[in-house]
Amino acid sequence: MNALPIIDIAPLYADDASAWPAVAEQIDRACRDWGFFYIVGHPISAERIDALLGAAKRFFALPAEEKLRIDITRTTHHRGYGAIATEQLDPSKPSDLKETFDMGFHMPADHPEVLAGKPLRGPNRHPDLPGWNELMEQHYADMQDLAKTLLRAMAMALDIEHAFFDARFHEPISVLRMIHYPPRHTATSAEQQGAGAHTDYGCVTLLYQDDAGGLQVRARNGEWIDAPPIAGSFVVNIGDMMARWSNDRYTSTPHRVISPLGVDRYSMPFFAEPHPDTLIDCLPNCSSADNPAKYRPVTSAEYLLSRFADTYAYRREEA
């Protein structure tokens, strides 16, 4: 059973702007009350999802040494394959039982920002699989567009300039990730999670999950509730950077993935993050005399890097 709001965003794609405010209002409500909701009526096709799932299954089935040719722990800009237990989202629990592939906004090695050593900038590191590159780069671009559409609705809800976020999400540091959760064996400790309880670091996450189930969200009353798979939907959630940007008008909500029993689980979150130099400083209309800005302004890259260091041992060692 699902308790989270389900929002049909199809009106955001209509030319008739009179239908936008009603959607913006629903998104605003969901971001304040839950920090979590489902969207349907988005333009990502079922065929695209099938192609991505097929690709993910082929990639994760490769031998470990093949996958480790693009080992994420050997990059400073955070691209490639993360083997099981590379990440520990809940420091009080064992490392996560999952493997991952991360990609971002591609910048060639000779791009001035890469040469200048700008954080989180650089080339994507794709596996050598037929069609993979084109599929993933196209999907990254399409997810970035979908995120910007949602952000436009948020700008409307916040009553700020329509293109406020568009101007800040060019050449983003958004990450598209594929995750494989292998089945947990019954003998494994119940403490073992697919993804430990955490809040996301960035602005907005758009998650595709397959039909295995296991995603849970912590409601305001502290109870863990299921966020079950809903065909054709993405689960959207607010990350800490957006909570900070909005002075906590929008909330980042803890969630986790119970390790699947007897089945493999595949998911694909897209973490939408602004240009690395974007100043995350209290948004217009999010503070007042009796609700002053709570957080020190930071850049998007500065904030993300500090959070990565908390979950990846290899990034701490580097720092």
Ligand SMILES: O=C(O)CCC(=O)C(=O)O
């Ligand atoms: O795999 C999922 O369903 C959720 C993953 C997640 O929460 C994350 O990667 O931040």
Ligand SMILES: [Fe+2]
């Ligand atoms: Fe998450």
